[in-house]
Every structure is written in structure tokens, then in C-alpha cells.
Amino acid sequence: MANNRTQRISEEVMRALAESIRSVKDPRLQNGLVSITRCEVTGDLRYAKVYISVLGSEADAKEVMKGLKSASGWLRREVGSRVQLRYAPELVFTLDHSITHGAHISEVLDRLDREGRLSGSKEEE
Numbered sequence: 001m002a003n004n005r006t007q008r009i010s011e012e013v014m015r016a017l018a019e020s021i022r023s024v025k026d027p028r029l030q031n032g033l034v035s036i037t038r039c040e041v042t043g044d045l046r047y048a049k050v051y052i053s054v055l056g057s058e059a060d061a062k063e064v065m066k067g068l069k070s071a072s073g074w075l076r077r078e079v080g081s082r083v084q085l086r087y088a089p090e091l092v093f094t095l096d097h098s099i100t101h102g103a104h105i106s107e108v109l110d111r112l113d114r115e116g117r118l119s120g121s122k123e124e125e
Helices: 002-022 058-070 072-081 097-116
Strands: 033-041 049-053 090-095
Touching: 002 033, 002 049, 002 058, 002 072, 049 058, 049 097, 058 072, 072 090
Parallel strands: 049 090
Antiparallel strands: 033 049
16 A cells, blocks of 8 residues: 555656746756656655656756756755645656667667568578
8 A cells, every 4th residue: 555655646746846847947957858757756755766858968968967956955845835745755866768768779670670671581491
């Protein structure tokens, strides 16, 4: 049952954080398209590990991460006011490369399909 509760709270924190990030005035957060891929709240609800995906260059992603780290106190307060918990979880931001990795795999598969090597060997004996 605790697992379901932490999962629900993780989703609420993620939703509140997505709304709050849009209102941050830091210009570093305007460098790329920032999206939250997932959020994991610890069992004691003190920490929330937030996975961030940034559409843009690697330099943009680093700047966005610096901006999020700088605004983490304000974001924590905003999440605390939107999600009714005894303690607002401390936000730990982590860059998530899964979307860019998935896009790269998709490009490779498309290229192999165009070259005709994806369908298998054409000369089966």
C-alpha cells in the first residue's frame, strides 16, 4: 500500500513541478524544451528524484540543469504549496537521456530500413 501512495505522490509532485517550471523566470530554462520524464519520491517523502529531458544541444541541457539547481529552493516551496504534505520533498534533478537515446535508435533503424538491411538477409539458402 505504501508503494501505491508514494507512486501517487510522485505523480502529484511531477504535475506540480511541471506547472511551476513554466513560471520560473531564469533565462537558462528558456534555452531548450524542458520536460519531466519521471519523478521518484523516497519512502519517507523527504526527497524527490526528478528526471529531466531537454530538447536541444548538450550545452543547452547543462545550462537548464544549472538553472533548475539554482531555482530548486523556489520550486520546492511551490511544490510544497501545491501538494499537501507535512514536508516538501527536496528536489534532486537528473538529466534523462532516454528520449535522445530512443531518437538515435529510431534514426539508425530508419537508415537500416532504407538501405534494406533491416528485413534480414535476402539470400536465404
